[in-house]
Amino acid sequence: MVRLIRKILKRVVGPFLAFRYTGHFQPFIKKNKGIDKLGRKPLISWISYHQYDVVGIDTHFLGHRALKNPMDAWVYQEIVYEVKPDVVLEIGNKNGGSTLYLAVLLETMGHGRVLGLDIDHSRFTPKHERIDLITGDSSDPEIIKKVHEYCKGKKVLVIHDADHSYRAVLTDLRNYQDLVSPGSYLIVEDTIEGLRGFRYSDFPFQTFIRPHMDKPLQAVFEFMKENKRFEIDRSREKWILTANPYGFLKCIGD
Ligand SMILES: C[S@@+](CC[C@H](N)C(=O)[O-])C[C@H]1O[C@@H](n2cnc3c(N)ncnc32)[C@H](O)[C@@H]1O
Structure with a gap:
């Protein structure tokens, strides 16, 4: 009934x-x-x-589950090629298909490593010579320190796809933004979930009764108010159907 x-x-x-x-x-x-x-x-x-x-x-990459909109994956490939990072830090890896995708790009370019950070790597399936993993809570000071040590002196691109609540995303953006090199990007995934009209539940009322306030999009807006090292690069949304509207943050500062 x-x-x-x-x-x-x-x-x-x-x-x-x-x-x-x-x-x-x-x-x-x-x-x-x-x-x-x-x-x-x-x-x-x-x-x-x-x-x-x-x-x-x-959605799979070379047989490994990847929670990635293929149009975004194509844009990531363009960014990775342009930036040529020494390290791509992916915060939130889950099954690892997205991590493997990044590693394969870097392998093809002949430069760079992926650092995968996740609180739980038990579901992580791929193995690749260019992937290094750190397991732990991204907000844990010990983990933040380890990641900073790994990235020291390197040109870094950061992709955030971990806990999607407002507070967790904002905390991670604050803790890892300094790693991003000028000209590189801090990509915040799934900002689409904070747009009005977006359905994030099978039950339609939820979309409209519960405001989309506790989402990565709101964290990006708050972060942009307090941090002047980044600008929102909307040119990266050229396919329109992106999971990351307002989520491609280009580092313009030192
Ligand atoms: C959306 S999934 C990542 C998907 C993956 N990037 C992809 O595209 O296939 C989110 C991941 O974030 C991880 N996660 C959630 N909270 C976290 C935290 N506080 N620190 C580190 N990882 C976290 C979860 O364990 C989960 O694997």
């Missing part, structure tokens, strides 16, 4: 609520029926579908 009510709310009421708040009817894309069967869905609906029903479930 409860499931039936949820289903009705999702199908019938959800799109009207979405319209009220975003100006679009937002029937959620639930299954891939092919582009010709999907009709005129708004972009925010496409990105919700990508984020939860594809990236979150069935």
Whole structure:
């Protein structure tokens, strides 16, 4: 009975609520029926579908699960090639497909290592000569120290994809921003979850009743108020369908 009510709310009421708040009817894309069967869905609906029903479930790099929007992965490749970092620090690795992707890029370029930091590496599957791992809580002072020692004197690119709550992201941005070299980037993932109209739950009311305040996007805005070393580089959102709107922070300071 409860499931039936949820289903009705999702199908019938959800799109009207979405319209009220975003100006679009937002029937959620639930299954891939092919582009010709999907009709005129708004972009925010496409990105919700990508984020939860594809990236979150069935996206792999060389057989290893990677929670990565392929359009973002392409942009990462462009940034890595331009910056040519000595170290890519990936905070949050989970299954490791994204870490392996970065390592393969660096291997192809013949330069650089990936430092993967995660509180739990038990699900991490890949092995690669260019990957080093540090296991621990990113907010732990001992871990922060270890990462800083590893990165000392190196050109560093940082990708944040760990705990996505406002407080945790802001804390990590503050603790690791100094590692990012001028011209390099601090990429904050999944800022999309803080955009109005984005569905982050199967239950449509949650999107609109609970404001998107406890998200990486809000942490980025707060961080940008207090830190003048970075600018938001929106040119990196050229595909539009990114999981990281306002999340590509370019280091312009010393
Ligand atoms: C979204 S997943 C990372 C996905 C991966 N980057 C990818 O694209 O496939 C988030 C990861 O952050 C880790 N994590 C959560 N809180 C953390 C913390 N305080 N310190 C370090 N890692 C944390 C989790 O264990 C999880 O593996």
